[in-house]
Amino acid sequence: MKDTRSRATGRPTLAHVAALAGVSQITTSRALRSVPTVAPELVERVRAAAKALSYVPNPAARTLASARSQSILVLVPALSNHLFIETLEAIQAVFRPRGFEMLIGNYHYDSYEEEELIRNYLSHQPCGILLTGFKRSAVAADLLATSGVPRVQMMDLGGDTASVCVGFSQGSAGRAVADHLLSRGRRKLAFVGAQLDDRVMQRRAGFQQAIADAGFSQAVDILTPEPSSVDLGVTLFKRLLAECPQTDGVFFCNDDLAFGACFEALRKGISIPQRLSVVGFNDLPGASQMVPRLTTVQTPRASIGRQAAINLLKLLDGETLDTERVDLGFELVVRESS
Amino acid sequence: MKDTRSRATGRPTLAHVAALAGVSQITTSRALRSVPTVAPELVERVRAAAKALSYVPNPAARTLASARSQSILVLVPALSNHLFIETLEAIQAVFRPRGFEMLIGNYHYDSYEEEELIRNYLSHQPCGILLTGFKRSAVAADLLATSGVPRVQMMDLGGDTASVCVGFSQGSAGRAVADHLLSRGRRKLAFVGAQLDDRVMQRRAGFQQAIADAGFSQAVDILTPEPSSVDLGVTLFKRLLAECPQTDGVFFCNDDLAFGACFEALRKGISIPQRLSVVGFNDLPGASQMVPRLTTVQTPRASIGRQAAINLLKLLDGETLDTERVDLGFELVVRESS
DNA sequence: GAGATTTAGGATAGCGCTATCTCAAAGTCG
DNA sequence: CGACTTTGAGATAGCGCTATCCTAAATCTC
Incomplete structure (x- = not known):
């Protein structure tokens, strides 16, 4: 019985596959990566050998040799939403x-943590990066730019820059909610x-702007930097009722706050929408x-993820995108609460 | 100006740090990894040089050389819960x-997907693995065992095996719910x-067993393999009311189903708990x-994660655990719905 | 104080891949 | 038809680290 596994890792290597297929190691490498200069017949033989040995490439070796990993860094501000x-x-x-594999970085809405994540994950040499939003620390932005890794x-939809983005206008969504509440006579x-x-x-700004444009007086702000939650919704709604009992229409920046309300x-016997209208955001489950x-407001978060991923793949393939800014829109879903 | 960065990756390497610190490359490697055989003074110098160059180790090279990465594989059945x-x-x-870095594998409650994830992620040579539950395909179990990577x-709390685990008895939690409902006269x-x-x-089995032990007749089962959700809770509750209108106590296997109910x-004007008692599971937000x-039932999922991680670290350090099976219990939180 | 042991640091040799260069064989063209 | 391109495959040389072996100095032993 011949050696078909590496001493260090206990797994078969390219060399073992090459030996079994009767071709050189580099041809094996090319065949498995579908490099087009390998004859179909050899590709076949190599594939069969790899399968026979249950060969799985060593990503560390691949990354080291090519200075590029097969992973995509995805940075999100939270997993709890x-x-x-x-x-x-x-x-x-x-x-x-x-x-491709995903490296998920959750920075908890903390720009310093985002910066640290970028620094750490860039060392893994991801071949692409998906980012949430445009606003980040100067250092983080610089790390990203310097890395030269394609990103979406x-x-x-960042107003100015020519960067590739997929999303929708948060401001317009805010405006749509204001228009809706106003149309209900609120x-x-x-x-x-x-x-x-x-x-x-941005949602808030759009909301206030639409109210101003319609010639009505500014909406009351109840703001807190705490993370959104059902419990917090209860608290903020109580605060709103205490501070502005005459309020007749409320826009909650996220559905869970609205759930709490x-x-x-x-519990209090306040009837929605008779006494006041309530509008949430995101159309979360429930x-x-x-x-x-x-x-x-139903937001296209799944489509955003899909389209951002597809566009990143295009960038990786060196294709040029017909549109750098993809607006997937949103939909105001009117139900009973308004 | 001297070269302080690698040609391939544009980043400084160990050799650059070593040159700046005036020691050999291997000493630099040791110093940065806190290998104890390096004089404190040298460690200091190396650390300073690394900092001056903003050196970040290349994980691919490290993994390739040591046949072990600095990442922990965490397999969970869902992120949507x-x-x-x-x-x-x-x-x-x-x-x-x-x-340590986390490789998160979400297998969507699909044992074949779990198997594939294990196969793929093992190629990254994680230094430890955290798994959810005990039940998995024979192939998956074999891949894990063969890999020899420490896991928790x-x-x-798998009944039999001597494997390291942190959790609580799902069966006992089911029993506790049954006892509670019975104590309410349901x-x-x-x-x-x-x-x-x-x-x-397991929860179901404990629930039914406690009912049987108390001498009452078996609970009606409303089961579906679909993933739990608020919408599904509405559907299943309707089904329950249609099929068994006389039901006076319901145990939902997850809170979101109970929310739907x-x-x-x-909506239907069915008063809970007067007409029937409702008990959920997990004490989810809301x-x-x-x-x-x-x-x-409030489940200790954060403590489970923390303790499982701590125990895995102990295994990595070669320590022996005083307890291989950690039972973190659960707490029945009685509120208004029962 | 000579030999045995310990200790701190260095030299060397890969880990398992791929980038790059090379080369023979086959195809192309005026 | 001879010089020129193209094409498929291999040889070679690292990528940036760490495991392992090695050496010289320091410490210990009786």
């Missing part, structure tokens, strides 16, 4: 079948925001079953 | 400060289960704000 889970799933659905931004509006990241603030309203069923 | 997000966060809080199982019980993974079935009950506030 279901929104990003759906985006990640969609991204993975594109990359896994193509043999997700979720919003005039004493409030914006309830948590986390206060860039995108929440609905629960509190049920929004359509809430009592009352929640009016909210 | 908030439960596992909390576990992942807790795991990461232990590993990141120690310089999370979530339940006799016409139902178990509503989705996904039907190993742990759900509460919403449907509110459970305590649901109308009515949901009685549920």
Whole structure:
């Protein structure tokens, strides 16, 4: 019985496959990577040998030799918001079948942590990067730019730069909610925001702008940097009722806050939408079953993930994108709560 | 100006740090890895040089040379259940400060996908593995065993084997729910289960067993392999009411199903707990704000992640664990819904 | 104080791949 | 038809680290 595995790792190497297929190691490497200069017959033989030995390439060796790994770095600000889970799933659905792996970096909405993640993960030499939003520390931006690794931004549509992005206009979504509430005759509006990241603030700006454009008075702001949650929704809704009891329309920056408000309203006997209208954001699971069923903005987070991944693949293949800025829109879903 | 970066990657290498510190490359390697045979003064000098060059080790080279990466493979059956997000966060809080990276594998409750993930990720030579549960395909179990990589199982407490695990008894949790419902005078019980993974079935078995032990008749089963969700909760609750209108106590295998039931009950004017008691599982965010506030089983998923990670670190350091099976218990949180 | 042991650091040789260069054989063209 | 390109495959040389062996100095032993 001949040696068919490496001493160090206990697994077969390219050399073993090459020996079995009766070709050189480099031809084996090429055949397995589908480099087109290898005769189909040899590719066949190499593939068969690899299969026979259950050969799996060693990614460390590959990365070291080529100075490029087969992984994609994906940076998201949170995993606790279901929104990003759906985006990640969609991204993975594109990359896994193509043999790319995902390195998931969760920076907890903390720009310093984002910077550290970028520094650490760049050392793995990812072949592409997917980022959430445009706003980040100067150092982080510089690390990214210097790395030269192709990247695509997700979720919003940075106004100015020529960078590749896939998302929707957070500001327009905010405007759409204001227009809707105004069309329902609501005039004493409030914006309830948590986390206060860039995108929440864009929604808020669009919301306020639409109100101003319609000639009505500015919405009350109930803002907190705490992460969004159902519990927080209860707290902020109580605060709103205490501070501005006359409010007749509220835009919550995320559905879970709105869920909390609905629960509190049920408990207090405040009828939604009779006494006030409630609009959420994202159409998270459960929004359509809430009592009352929640009016909210359905955001295309899965499509964003999919399209961002596809565009990144195109960049990796050296293709030029017809559109650098992809706007996937959003949909205001009007239900019972408004 | 001297060369302080590699031609291939554009980053400084160990050799550059060594040159700047005026010691050999291998001493530099040792100093940075805190190998104890290096004089403190040299360590100091090397650290300073590394810092001056913003040196970051190349993980591919390290992995190739040592046949072991600095990453931990974590396999979870889903990311869409908030439960596992909390576990992942807790795991990461232990590993990141120690310089380990997490490879997250989501197998979507699919044992073939789990097998593929194991095969692919083992090629990265992780130094440790965290697994969810005990049940997996024979091939997967064999791949794991053959790899010889230290591993810890999370979530339940496999009855027989001597494997290291951290979790709680899913069966006992099921029993506790049954005992609670029986103590409330409920006799016409139902178990509503989705996904039907190993742990759900253990809960069900404990639930039914406790009912049998108390001498009452078996709970009605409403089961489906679909993934748990609020929408599905609505559907299954409707089915339960249609099939067994006399039911007076229901155990939902996950809170989101119970949420759906509460919403449907509110809509139909079915009063919980007067007409029937509802108990959920996991105490997911929102459970305590649901109308009515949901009685549920609080599971220690964050502690499980943390303790599993700590125990895995001990295994990596060659320590022997005083307890191979860590039972972190659970707590029945009685609220308004029962 | 000579021989045995320990210790700190260095020299060397890969880890398993791929980039790059090379070369023979086959095809191309005026 | 001879010089020129193209084409498929191999030989070679690393990628940036660490395992392993080795040496010289320091320490210990009786």
